[in-house]
Amino acid sequence: AQKVTQAQTEISVVEKEDVTLDCVYETRDTTYYLFWYKQPPSGELVFLIRRNSFDEQNEISGRYSWNFQKSTSSFNFTITASQVVDSAVYFCALSDTGRRALTFGSGTRLQVQP
Amino acid sequence: GAVVSQHPSRVICKSGTSVKIECRSLDFQATTMFWYRQFPKKSLMLMATSNEGSKATYEQGVEKDKFLINHASLTLSTLTVTSAHPEDSSFYICSARDVSGRSSYEQYFGPGTRLTVT
Secondary structure, three states, rough: OOOOEEEOOOOOOEEOOOOOEEOOOOOOOOEEEEEEEEOOOOOOOOEEEEEEEOOOOEEEEEEEEEEEHHOOOOEEEEEEOOOOOHOOEEEEEEEEEEOOOEEEEEEEEEEEEE | OOOOOEEEOOEEOOOOOOOEEEEEOOOOOEEEEEEEEOOOOOOOEEEEEOOOOOOOOEEEOOOOOOOOEEEEOOOEEEEEEEOOHHHHHHHEEEEEOOOOOOOOOEEEEEEOOEEOOO
C-alpha cells in the first residue's frame, strides 16, 4: 500500500522568510511519481510539480524548489522569500505507474503573514 | 493546456434527494477519470476510478450503491449521490487522465463541487 506523510499540519511564517514543507512517502513500487499541489481557499488544486522515481535531480522554478531524496523517501518543497499569496494548503501526492490514481498526504496549511 | 470542468460548482440539496455531478474533459479524451472526496480541512481521498465503457472501481469502504458513477463517453463522467444525507456533505473533485500520448501520466483536476446536504 502507498502512503504519504506530511507531518507539518500548519506553518506560519512572516513574509520574505524561507519555508520548507516536508513530505515522506512509502511505496513498494520501483517506479512511481511524486507530486505537489497547492490548494488555495477556492478549493481548486493547482499543479506545482511532478517527479518520477528515476529522476532525483532537484528542481528550481522561480521561488520554488524541490528536493527529492530516494534514500530517505522524501520529497520536500521549499518556498524562498515567501509571499502572502503563497498562503494555501499544500499537498504532496504519490501515484503508481499503473492506474495512476493519487494518494495524497494530509496537507500542510501555510500561512504567510505580512 | 488540458481543462477539466465540473458542474455544478456548488449545490445545496435536501436530505433524501439525489444529486448528480458532472466531470468533463474539455479538450482531450479521458478513458479514465477519478473521483476524490475531501472533508473540510482534510485530505483528498480516492473514492473510485471511472472507466469509459465499463463499471467503475470503488475503493474500500465506498458504497457503490450510494455513489453511482457513469462514464458514458470519453469526455464525461458523472457521480450521482443517491439519497443524500448531511454526512455526504463534502467537496468532490474529479480528475481525468489524458491518454492522447502526449503525456499519458498527466492527470488534470476539475475545480471541484461543494455539496451541502441540509
